[in-house]
Amino acid sequence: MSDLDNPPERKDELPADIAARIEIERRRIASRLNGRPRRVLLVGGSGYIGCPVTSHLLAQGYEIVNLDRLVYDNGSAALGYFPHPAYRFVKGDMGDPAALNDALEGVSDVILLAGLVGDPITKKFTEASAAINDAALKRCIDGLGGRGLERVIFVSTCSNYGLIPEDRRADENFELSPLSHYARSKVAAELYLLSKRAEVDYTATILRFATAFGLAPRMRFDLTVNEFARELWLDNELLVFDAHTWRPYCHVKDFARLIDRVLGFPAEEVAFEVFNAGGDLNNHTKQSIVDQILQRLPDRRVAYKADSTDPRNYRVDFSKVRTRLAFEPRYSVGDGIDEILWALGLGLFSDRDERRNFYGNYDLPGL
Numbered sequence: 516m517s518d519l520d521n522p523p524e525r526k527d528e529l530p531a532d533i534a535a536r537i538e539i540e541r542r543r544i545a546s547r548l549n550g551r552p553r554r555v556l557l558v559g560g561s562g563y564i565g566c567p568v569t570s571h572l573l574a575q576g577y578e579i580v581n582l583d584r585l586v587y588d589n590g591s592a593a594l595g596y597f598p599h600p601a602y603r604f605v606k607g608d609m610g611d612p613a614a615l616n617d618a619l620e621g622v623s624d625v626i627l628l629a630g631l632v633g634d635p636i637t638k639k640f641t642e643a644s645a646a647i648n649d650a651a652l653k654r655c656i657d658g659l660g661g662r663g664l665e666r667v668i669f670v671s672t673c674s675n676y677g678l679i680p681e682d683r684r685a686d687e688n689f690e691l692s693p694l695s696h697y698a699r700s701k702v703a704a705e706l707y708l709l710s711k712r713a714e715v716d717y718t719a720t721i722l723r724f725a726t727a728f729g730l731a732p733r734m735r736f737d738l739t740v741n742e743f744a745r746e747l748w749l750d751n752e753l754l755v756f757d758a759h760t761w762r763p764y765c766h767v768k769d770f771a772r773l774i775d776r777v778l779g780f781p782a783e784e785v786a787f788e789v790f791n792a793g794g795d796l797n798n799h800t801k802q803s804i805v806d807q808i809l810q811r812l813p814d815r816r817v818a819y820k821a822d823s824t825d826p827r828n829y830r831v832d833f834s835k836v837r838t839r840l841a842f843e844p845r846y847s848v849g850d851g852i853d854e855i856l857w858a859l860g861l862g863l864f865s866d867r868d869e870r871r872n873f874y875g876n877y878d879l880p881g882l
């Protein structure tokens with residue numbers, strides 16, 4: 516696995532007409548900002564996805580402000596960015612107007628990532644989930660209007676689709692059928708943001724993310740690909756519920772590329788649009804993920820069980836993001852498995868059992 520010691524960055528080659536439209540938009544925004552760099556506020560920027568988004572946007576020349584409440588005591592995840600001259604951290608709650616006001620100083624764009632993420636944590640902490648994923652998020656959205664922001668991107672989830680018949684793939688117009696507190700809050704927030712269209716001075720876009728995988732500074736081992744890879748690497752018996760169920764997956768670095776793409780795309784083409792975020796490359800059953808890990812780690816033990824408490828089964832149509840934004844994921848689930856096994860082999864996560872909440876959304880020590 517020595518080729519992973521220094522993984523090559525995969526560059527985007529955009530069709531010439533799209534590259535030209537993005538360049539015109541870059542100049543329009545630069546002139547509006549009088550040459551100031553774009554400063555992006557990541558709300559929830561110390562999380563699993565927030566950190567790779569930070570790395571990517573800093574490398575593209577954006578300034579970053581991170582507003583995060585560190586609910587998992589996950590402050591050290593973003594520590595590596597602190598020395599960067601274009602990075603600022605604000606500790607606070609997105610629903611606190613004073614913290615939000617502070618974080619918004621000089622900001623041109625906002626990415627809303629914060630919240631209690633996932634079905635298990637929102638089921639376990641229903642009150643905190645309502646306070647954060649509904650009330651605080653709504654207050655945060657209320658605080659964004661009238662500030663001359665360029666873009667607001669709300670990160671939602673493909674879980675909003677719930678159960679989809681085997682022969683169908685959900686596009687963005689597919690009926691939403693959220694099955695959990697987590698997804699119901701996401702659907703409500705989407706509707707709330709879209710309802711603001713006539714009254715706000717920014718361009719909002721909603722991205723319904725597939726399930727994330729891949730290496731990141733706040734590694735989450737409570738997500739399928741990452742968890743399965745770790746359990747089998749440890750030589751634990753892996754218990755897989757409903758192995759035939761489909762889900763879409765996407766590498767965290769691809770999510771970062773997509774956010775960058777939306778920030779750069781002409782405003783009128785992304786204004787109040789919803790995009791499924793992922794690619795056909797990474798629609799998988801749990802069985803196919805297990806099989807890919809077993810190809811790399813043969814002779815590990817897997818037990819299968821039907822009829823779990825999590826009935827979600829969905830295949831998603833990613834043609835809109837592909838055709839409208841020329842976005843395709845670069846990284847397959849196999850790439851993610853390779854890098855996770857590589858990092859595990861180096862001992863990078865040997866502190867996982869002592870810092871369980873840093874590595875997954877289980878409890879809320881930072882609340």
Ligand SMILES: NC(=O)c1ccc[n+]([C@@H]2O[C@H](COP(=O)([O-])OP(=O)(O)OC[C@H]3O[C@@H](n4cnc5c(N)ncnc54)[C@H](O)[C@@H]3O)[C@@H](O)[C@H]2O)c1
Binds near residue numbers: 565673
């Ligand atoms: N990880 C996935 O598989 C996945 C899939 C679909 C959608 N998403 C969405 O992507 C976003 C990021 O997910 P993630 O995996 O990075 O989650 P995460 O749990 O790793 O990160 C969430 C961050 O939000 C912060 N936060 C929580 N409440 C806050 C509050 N009130 N104020 C300020 N900060 C607060 C937390 O401290 C944490 O750093 C979420 O909106 C999530 O719903 C994630």
